Amino acid sequence: MRLDSKIPDGPIEKKWERHKFNLNLVSPTNKRRYTILVVGTGLAEASAAASLSELGYKVIAFCIQDSPRMGHSIAAQGGINAAKNYSNDGDSVWRLFYDTVKGGDYRSREANVYRLAELSNKIIDHAVAQGIPFSREYSGYLHNRSFGGALVSRTFYVRGQTGQQLLLGAYGQPSREIKRGGVVLLTRREMLDLVLIEGKARGIIVRNLVNGNIESYTGDAVMLATGGYGNVYYLSTNAKASNCSAIWRAYKKGDAFANPAFVQIHPTCIPVHGEYQSKLTLMSESIGNDGRVWVPRNQDDKRDPNDIPEEDRDYYLERRYARFGNLVPLDVASRAAKQICDEGRGVGSTGLAVYLDFADAINREGRKTIEERYGNLFEMYEQITGVDPYREPMMIYPAVHYTMGGLWVDYDLMSSIPGLYIIGEANFSDHGANRLGASALMQALADGYFILPNTIGDYLVEIVPGAARIEHSSFKEAEKYSTRRISDLLSLNGKKIVEEFHRELGKIMWDKVGISRNKEGLKKALEEIPLLGERFWKEARVVGSGDCLNSILEKANRMADFLKLGELMALDALKRDESCGCHFREEHQTLDGKARRDDSRYAHVSIWDYNGPAKTASLYKEKISFEYIKPEQRSYK
């Protein structure tokens, strides 16, 4: 397995510039001879597809939705970090680098994170040039707000809809390229397989979701920007269509999967309300700037929140973390909420919620100011819950939100399979064991606009363009496999619908591979998930045919992959016998309940290699070493 991280030599400030200079370039007149297949929707996909096409490459882009504007990036609310230091509060590239490495609990590569911090400023310039309507001061300067895990204000935002606006901006570029002919856009196509020829990624097999046709496409490189796999938990803040199938099929073709157990559980989501709930809704972490989290001091206190006086409230985050208060990193806030609810001090009808109160901010700054900052979020909350958060505290509870794990990539964002590039949430690269708020948009756009377009040429220059043919036996085998897979799923004639299995898997994952994990629970999950998988293939019911739109078939196809991925996540969580970031092993905590890392044994990326359906995957390790930042116990007190 090719696992050379290719981190360049030299001082960290010079690595990226020096590396770019050392990369081979494809000449401008040759670029048009190369075709790059881009799979996915969202910011990473749109930014990469546009940038590659503008460089002169031919791009074929695939998405499962009607339009790439429906990618899940559109749901990102709070903002995007950059080290501009407009707030003049001591920020710098170095501080963003430091905060991100520390926030990730020292499980990310220094060189990658430094580059991300360095590129963050270019992203803002680029987005402003596109006309993204970032919030501004009265004077016209861009306004910044604070996010968790940082003591500076470096988050640029567009009210509570930053992802939507960035995606509209990013999508404008490929739209122009589609019109020009540089990008061919194929919507409602779902990737079923990756095709390798002589060990290199040379094409993909997709299913046309409208007519069911199995289609083959050749390319000189393949890029996956297919997002995260949080929907393995069934209930998550991800869009319903978000799934793991593209990266899972690549993994089955021999691509390395890194840190699958690193899943972020976001503290500020609207609590679960009922049995039929299909997804959860995030309330941006940005509201922590003005909201205060609390529960009643006395667990038997059933008064309305507005009737509970200050002295009977426990502002537990402010009490425990005096310095960061309500802006501790996401993993710390999630665990604290769960602990409070486990102690029986949760609120609401299920007891699985805590209050997030804006009364002080409204009194201090006026309702109008709060409306300007979070108006659309408050409206969304009221629409979903029927409660007006200007009058009564919100109720929130943690929910699965982001996956730091993903396919392994080197410094060039190439995976362990030559010619296969992974960008955005689909890769594992920059967030370590915990992503800081407002860093996902930053990474997706750094990958798509500035890193991949520079690095891909170094690979392509060695490739004979257009050499792959769909008549090749590798394509024929992959088509055969995909056709058989669809017919196997269509033959499922049991009594249970796919969602029932998905909910069952979600419960196992949430209970045993969720906010906190332990050896016994993980072992149990590793027994239960394969049994659930066996039952799925015997008892599930898939109706309809394969030659037309069939959403039941689509769900079943994704579900079969989630079952296998869930097993790998539990295995990874079991083998990482330490706590770090979002991976909280109950056996490894400090006396005051903080995650206790074991740098001597686990300062590495866990990399899994598929060994076929009957064998356990093999574990490889990429050592994480620190030259510039000294790992320490994270403290936000």
Add this chain to the structure above:
Amino acid sequence: MAGSFINITLKVWRQSIPDTQKEMGKGKFETYRAENIPTETSFLEMLDIVNNNLVKKEKNL
């Protein structure tokens, strides 16, 4: 309000093949009953319930 249920009659446009420039895909309205739907469910979640009941009844979707 938590704990309440409602019944809904749905008129759903069903069409298996998309319209093309040459011909219209043959679609029609069908009527479905969505019964005992918890009021906290969203519209799309209500449709999931209807769909899943149809799948269980072996109705071809």
